[in-house]
Amino acid sequence: MPLLDSLKALSWQTALPLFLVENLLVLLLAVGFGYLLQWLFGKGQALGPLYHPVSRQEMWLAACTLLLNTCITYAGFWLWQQGLILIRTDVSYRFILDFLVLFLGMDLAMYVFHYLIHHSVLYRWVHGLHHHYTSPQPIDLFVLHPIETVGFGGLWLLLMYVYPASFAAIVAYLTVNVLFGVLGHCGVEPFPASWARHPLLKHLGSSGFHFQHHQHDTYNFGFYTSLWDRLFGTYASSLTPGPSPVERGA
């Protein structure tokens, strides 16, 4: 694939700024999409207080996450250049298998990592920072302690090392990863209520599913699906939207 060939030939002087811009765009698009969801579903579908002012701490931590994510992207790029991470370029039915391996593999790995953080001293010193926000807003997706940003990034690189996925599946997975992150921190529930009764869709990690975790941190450690929480007995049904949006201070 010519695009991948030219990417692989990039020097670190070119690659690093490119990855910084890429991660910045992802952050801006994610936060923008979160506010778009609030605007679209804020009336009647709000899960908690909306439209809080972004604090200085949230800004600094999001900037730190941006820099670390850039370093993690570069680490993955370097491992790929060295031949330690393989990216397939074939376009075939294996795309579906690749996507499911990345989607469910990362969902399980992050469930375990997240559960362990909650049940160790790391909760107080590391993950408590993210849980300071009981009614998260879009930027809180990036408000993480540096240790957990590196932890989640490390899990992703490990999975890429273990499983050589196709380029298309990697791009699709990374897109879906951001979409679920936005969903979990946008404070509104865009999923129709009927999905909660659908045999397959009810397993997707809705907005209320992660919002519930911010409100009651002994449940819902998964991110994309509720499968692992249901399996390991940590599942609590998602919050349902209140009758009207609650404005901070109102």
Ligand SMILES: [Zn+2]
């Ligand atoms: Zn969260």
Ligand SMILES: [Zn+2]
């Ligand atoms: Zn947590």
